[in-house]
Amino acid sequence: MHNLTFETNVPTDHLLHLPDDLPAGVLVRITVERLADKTMTEDYQPRTEIARLALAARKAHLAGGGKLLSTEEISAEVRRRRGGLADE
Numbered sequence: 001m002h003n004l005t006f007e008t009n010v011p012t013d014h015l016l017h018l019p020d021d022l023p024a025g026v027l028v029r030i031t032v033e034r035l036a037d038k039t040m041t042e043d044y045q046p047r048t049e050i051a052r053l054a055l056a057a058r059k060a061h062l063a064g065g066g067k068l069l070s071t072e073e074i075s076a077e078v079r080r081r082r083g084g085l086a087d088e
Helices: 049-063 071-081
Strands: none
């Protein structure tokens, strides 16, 4: 088997899903390396007006003491605002 490299975000449950083409029953070494957030660094410059507005809203939210939500937390918030209804 050749080397395989993939990047993924760690979900709140910390369960990572390996690529489907990884053969079962082989010995592998997994190294966890934290990568810098490539999209929201201080020098990030949005290219569109909607992106500039979104980034300004994000910065204002964080400056006001808000926190960023994970995808699971966003889904839960959407469900709550829909009165408990799930996506279909």
